[in-house]
Amino acid sequence: MTSAAQNIIEEFNFLEGSNKLELLLEFSEALPELEARFGEHPELLERVEECQSPVFIAVEGNADRVSLHFSAPREAPTTRGFASILNSALNNHSAEQILGLSDDYPSMLGLDSLISPLRVRGMRGMLARIKRKTAELIDQK
Amino acid sequence: MDNQSKIAQYSDPDVLVTTDWLTSNLSKVIAVESNEDILLYDTGHIEGAVKLDWHTELNHPLRRDYLEGAAFAALMDSKGIGRDDTVVLYGDRSNWWATYAFWVFKLFGHENVHLLDGGRAKWIADGGALTTDKPQTTSSSYPVVERNDTEIRAFRDEVLSHIGQPLVDVRSPEEYSGERLHMPDFPNEGATRGGHIPTAASIPWSRAVQADETFRPLNELEELYFSNTGFNRESDFIAYCRIGERSSHSWFVLKYLLGVKNVRNYDGSWTEWGNLVGAPIATGSNPGSAV
Numbered sequence: 001m002t003s004a005a006q007n008i009i010e011e012f013n014f015l016e017g018s019n020k021l022e023l024l025l026e027f028s029e030a031l032p033e034l035e036a037r038f039g040e041h042p043e044l045l046e047r048v049e050e051c052q053s054p055v056f057i058a059v060e061g062n063a064d065r066v067s068l069h070f071s072a073p074r075e076a077p078t079t080r081g082f083a084s085i086l087n088s089a090l091n092n093h094s095a096e097q098i099l100g101l102s103d104d105y106p107s108m109l110g111l112d113s114l115i116s117p118l119r120v121r122g123m124r125g126m127l128a129r130i131k132r133k134t135a136e137l138i139d140q141k
Numbered sequence: 142m143d144n145q146s147k148i149a150q151y152s153d154p155d156v157l158v159t160t161d162w163l164t165s166n167l168s169k170v171i172a173v174e175s176n177e178d179i180l181l182y183d184t185g186h187i188e189g190a191v192k193l194d195w196h197t198e199l200n201h202p203l204r205r206d207y208l209e210g211a212a213f214a215a216l217m218d219s220k221g222i223g224r225d226d227t228v229v230l231y232g233d234r235s236n237w238w239a240t241y242a243f244w245v246f247k248l249f250g251h252e253n254v255h256l257l258d259g260g261r262a263k264w265i266a267d268g269g270a271l272t273t274d275k276p277q278t279t280s281s282s283y284p285v286v287e288r289n290d291t292e293i294r295a296f297r298d299e300v301l302s303h304i305g306q307p308l309v310d311v312r313s314p315e316e317y318s319g320e321r322l323h324m325p326d327f328p329n330e331g332a333t334r335g336g337h338i339p340t341a342a343s344i345p346w347s348r349a350v351q352a353d354e355t356f357r358p359l360n361e362l363e364e365l366y367f368s369n370t371g372f373n374r375e376s377d378f379i380a381y382c383r384i385g386e387r388s389s390h391s392w393f394v395l396k397y398l399l400g401v402k403n404v405r406n407y408d409g410s411w412t413e414w415g416n417l418v419g420a421p422i423a424t425g426s427n428p429g430s431a432v
Contacts, residue, residue, distance in 0.1 A: 021179070021180060021183070022183070024180060025180050025183050025184070028180065028184075052177070053178075074184070075178070075181065075233065076178055076181075077178060077180035077181055077183070077184050078178045078179065078180045078181075079178070081180065113197070114179075114196070114197060115179065115196065116179075116196050
């Protein structure tokens with residue numbers, strides 16, 4: 001697991017109850033704006049069907065350094081928060097590091113009792129798609 | 142037709158309030174926001190509104206059930222809601238979760254509960270202000286009132302004996318037919334079989350709302366729930382969905398907007414029925430027959 005991914009788990013598990021949700025809200029606010037070029041080329045983005053809100057991802061780069069891009073609406077702060085966590089944990093890491101992140105990572109944040117299971121599964125869907133697109137990226141090279 | 146005259150046509154027009162009304166009466170009521178996205182309130186809400194979290198606050202911690210009287214009273218105390226206070230509920234996604242909270246308030250017989258027509262989206266569209274300031278709440282010693290499950294809540298055995306009578310499945314057409322076990326765009330939440338309760342009519346909940354998330358006018362609702370089904374106001378209705386949230390919305394429409402005398406929400410819904418040993422189901426787009 002990347003040290004960034006590990007730090008996020010520790011941060012969440014250090015906090016209790018509503019403080020965890022506040023941290024998730026902070027992540028949601030910190031999600032970088034999608035680069036303008038994606039607005040002109042929406043075909044570069046893939047919809048995360050597992051999420052309740054319209055979330056799109058793009059995965060670019062090479063095996064040594066993979067860059068992630070997310071688009072999630074402001075009216076869906078929980079989903080944005082999940083996207084932002086994955087962005088902080090994985091962006092600009094190697095393909096090997098991304099593929100090495102456990103599929104159970106979303107459950108390690110300890111949010112299951114606070115957030116509906118549907119939501120947490122949405123984050124698992126996001127992670128699964130990031131990993132699949134990363135695998136496709138290195139296969140092409 | 143403006144929103145106020147549309148509301149005046151409903152069976153119980155007092156139950157719905159407009160954004161204009163809420164703006165003028167905000168100091169006299171307790172606004173309660175209940176959203177599908179539980180972080181949304183924290184990004185900004187109506188001034189003075191308190192947050193009600195459907196996922197962590199309304200359910201019994203150890204049983205698949207709702208809170209009991211003492212826990213509901215404690216919850217109301219924590220929100221600063223007194224038994225005689227006027228509550229106005231609103232939320233995201235066309236008031237989907239706000240109507241669910243409304244139904245729970247009614248299980249405890251809270252008298253003065255209203256719904257903001259169009260919910261959060263309409264408030265914002267009409268230029269309503271949002272704040273991130275959280276209100277100070279003071280307990281008003283809410284009395285312990287036991288839940289009344291007999292009038293507006295249906296249980297599985299009652300549903301079984303109700304097959305053949307007005308039963309409304311408010312899920313998506315794909316969930317109704319059994320093609321999928323969960324809402325489009327939502328992951329599966331655990332039912333072993335797909336389909337619907339035999340003889341249930343398919344009326345997806347969201348057909349009751351317009352593009353601006355306010356309810357459809359009376360004549361359109363009558364067509365949707367009565368003309369298309371052969372049911373009427375005198376019918377004894379049961380509505381269900383997946384866990385009872387979307388069907389709270391349809392329950393609200395049937396009871397308060399259309400004036401159906403007896404309408405119950407089956408909160409066990411498909412996550413119970415679709416897993417229940419021995420329970421009959423029907424598949425495909427036809428209601429199927431009672432066996």
